Amino acid sequence: MTISLHQRSAASTRGPNRFRREAGGTKLPRPPRKLSLWGTLILVVLLLVGWPLYGGHLAKQQSAPKASPLAGKAAPTDPDKLRKANESLAKRLSALAAKPDEPYVVVDSALNRVYWWQGGAMIREMIASCGTGNILEDPNSGRTWVFETPRGERKVIGKKAAPVWMKPDWAFIEEGEPIPKDGSRRAEPGVMGDYAVAIGDGYYLHGTLYKRLLGRNVSHGCVRLGDDDIEFIYKTAKTGTRVILF
Amino acid sequence: MRHLIIFLLLLTSLLGSLAAPAHALDDELIVQNTLLQAEYDLARKKEVYLYLNLNKKQFDIRSSGMTISTIPIGEVRPWGPLPEPGLHLIADKDRVPEREKIQIPPPGGEEAAKPAAPPSAPTAPPVVKKFAVQATEVTDMPSHYTLWLEGGGRLAIKSFPPASTRKELLAQRFARLFWKFSHAFKAPFQHYKQEPFTELLLILSTEDAQRLYWALPVGSALLIPAAQP
Numbered sequence: 001m002t003i004s005l006h007q008r009s010a011a012s013t014r015g016p017n018r019f020r021r022e023a024g025g026t027k028l029p030r031p032p033r034k035l036s037l038w039g040t041l042i043l044v045v046l047l048l049v050g051w052p053l054y055g056g057h058l059a060k061q062q063s064a065p066k067a068s069p070l071a072g073k074a075a076p077t078d079p080d081k082l083r084k085a086n087e088s089l090a091k092r093l094s095a096l097a098a099k100p101d102e103p104y105v106v107v108d109s110a111l112n113r114v115y116w117w118q119g120g121a122m123i124r125e126m127i128a129s130c131g132t133g134n135i136l137e138d139p140n141s142g143r144t145w146v147f148e149t150p151r152g153e154r155k156v157i158g159k160k161a162a163p164v165w166m167k168p169d170w171a172f173i174e175e176g177e178p179i180p181k182d183g184s185r186r187a188e189p190g191v192m193g194d195y196a197v198a199i200g201d202g203y204y205l206h207g208t209l210y211k212r213l214l215g216r217n218v219s220h221g222c223v224r225l226g227d228d229d230i231e232f233i234y235k236t237a238k239t240g241t242r243v244i245l246f
Numbered sequence: 247m248r249h250l251i252i253f254l255l256l257l258t259s260l261l262g263s264l265a266a267p268a269h270a271l272d273d274e275l276i277v278q279n280t281l282l283q284a285e286y287d288l289a290r291k292k293e294v295y296l297y298l299n300l301n302k303k304q305f306d307i308r309s310s311g312m313t314i315s316t317i318p319i320g321e322v323r324p325w326g327p328l329p330e331p332g333l334h335l336i337a338d339k340d341r342v343p344e345r346e347k348i349q350i351p352p353p354g355g356e357e358a359a360k361p362a363a364p365p366s367a368p369t370a371p372p373v374v375k376k377f378a379v380q381a382t383e384v385t386d387m388p389s390h391y392t393l394w395l396e397g398g399g400r401l402a403i404k405s406f407p408p409a410s411t412r413k414e415l416l417a418q419r420f421a422r423l424f425w426k427f428s429h430a431f432k433a434p435f436q437h438y439k440q441e442p443f444t445e446l447l448l449i450l451s452t453e454d455a456q457r458l459y460w461a462l463p464v465g466s467a468l469l470i471p472a473a474q475p
Contacts, residue, residue, distance in 0.1 A: 051430075051431060051434065052426075052427055052430030052431055053430070054433075054434055055430035055431060055432070055433030055434050056433070058433045058434060059326040059430070059433050059443065059444070060326065060327070062326040062327060062442065062443065062444050064326075064328060064329055064330045064399070064444065065329040065330060065395050065397045065398040065399025065442070065444055066329075066330055066397030066398060067280070067284075067329065067330040067331065067332025067333055067334055067397055067470070068284075068332065068333045068334060068335055068396060068397065070280065070283050070284055070287065070332070070333065071287065072283060072287070075276060075279040075280070075283070079272055079275060082275045082276065082279055083275060085279060086275060086279050086282055089279070089282035089283060089286055090282060092286055093282065093285060093286050093289055093310075094311060096286075096289045096290065096310045096311055097289075097311040097312045098310070106314045106315070108315060109460075110384040110456075110457050110460040110461065111384065111457070117314075132346070132380070132381035132382065133345055133346075133381060133382035134345060134346045134347070134348050134381060134382070135345050135347050135348065136347075136348045136350075137347070139350070146345070151293075151294050151463075152292050152293055152294055152309075153292035153293070153294070153309050153310060154292070173350060174348055174350065175351065176350050176352055176353050177353065178353070216381065216383065217381040217382070217383045218381060242310075244294065244309045244310075244314055246294040246307055246309075246314070246315070246461055
């Protein structure tokens with residue numbers, strides 16, 4: 001038995017929006033609003049749950065970020081040879097490290113601190129002033145200087161008591177003065193304190209006149225220290241003592 | 247016959263279980279070799295490098311194989327696989343603070359501007375100049391930033407103050423959920439665009455995040471071992 005649409009709609013005139021009579025009776029009835037609401041809600045929930053789940057799955061499928069290729073010989077494939085190669089590398093690496101009784105200096109340019117390490121322990125902490133990181137540009141020559149404390153491992157290459165600072169070109173440019181041709185006009189005694197310890201490329205660990213600025217980044221790249229601390233380093237460090245700066 | 251099959255199955259599984267650790271051992275040796283070779287090369291070049299010690303949850307600042315300082319990590323959250331063990335170079339980083347540019351005084355300008363002063367003795371300490379404290383210091387470094395690794399992937403660094411109240415704790419938990427959800431939501435789009443989207447989020451204290459930013463300039467070396475967080 002079949003019931004025509006006209007009959008059904010007539011039978012259910014009380015229910016709101018239930019099988020509305022369509023003109024001509026050719027179109028299919030719309031689903032009830034409640035049902036379509038539920039359908040949309042389920043779809044949204046599925047999307048909200050499924051999309052991130054799919055995202056998480058995709059993240060797991062990603063390839064790991066590649067490490068930089070290493071220069072040198074390829075690692076042996078034989079496990080025994082590989083084990084021996086690792087032992088040899090570990091030995092060579094420990095040979096580069098400081099010997100147990102060898103002292104070394106560590107400069108932390110972020111915290112403006114200098115540490116004296118000996119016998120595997122830090123035995124003295126000193127307040128310092130490292131580079132500002134400021135930039136100086138010479139408008140005439142186009143040369144640029146960045147006043148940063150260098151990073152990396154260096155060695156003490158010389159020591160001076162009562163050092164005289166030989167002002168480099170940038171010191172004159174910074175002050176708006178002409179660069180002297182006479183070398184004697186570059187000499188400025190007293191500004192480096194009582195002692196200076198050279199670490200190469202014109203960088204020093206030295207004393208300072210501006211003690212109240214210790215702990216701040218105010219130097220042109222050198223490491224400034226208080227009187228007692230620079231005296232300690234001057235007297236204790238030897239030519240060849242490591243100075244590690246970061 | 248049945249006993250023979252069971253015996254053979256047992257034997258095969260036994261051999262299989264013995265073979266698996268041997269493979270794992272080989273992999274471990276290869277990773278160890280990669281890390282040692284990378285570290286030895288950096289040590290020979292007298293470079294300062296960082297070692298992401300995930301087991302101890304800290305960055306080791308190293309030179310010549312010696313740990314000279316450490317930066318503790320509060321929390322590690324990987325999104326996608328961890329970077330391959332080995333040497334990773336910092337290719338780029340965001341939020342680089344602008345450096346101060348020194349203003350050069352006009353020739354003779356400083357002297358001309360000064361009122362007539364008595365001539366100072368040659369040994370008198372020079373006056374502290376204004377530029378002396380205009381510097382890029384560690385406190386100028388950001389505490390929320392991203393470091394891009396050369397081989398793809400990135401390290402996201404964030405810092406939150408330790409939660410002291412329940413409200414703050416809840417806020418941090420919500421932030422963690424939001425981080426996961428937002429990454430999961432973005433992932434299909436990034437996959438469609440063929441962008442790499444692996445990330446290792448590290449949560450540090452504000453001071454440590456700033457120190458890490460200082461210690462890892464663009465081009466610096468970072469050693470990542472194979473440990474899982």
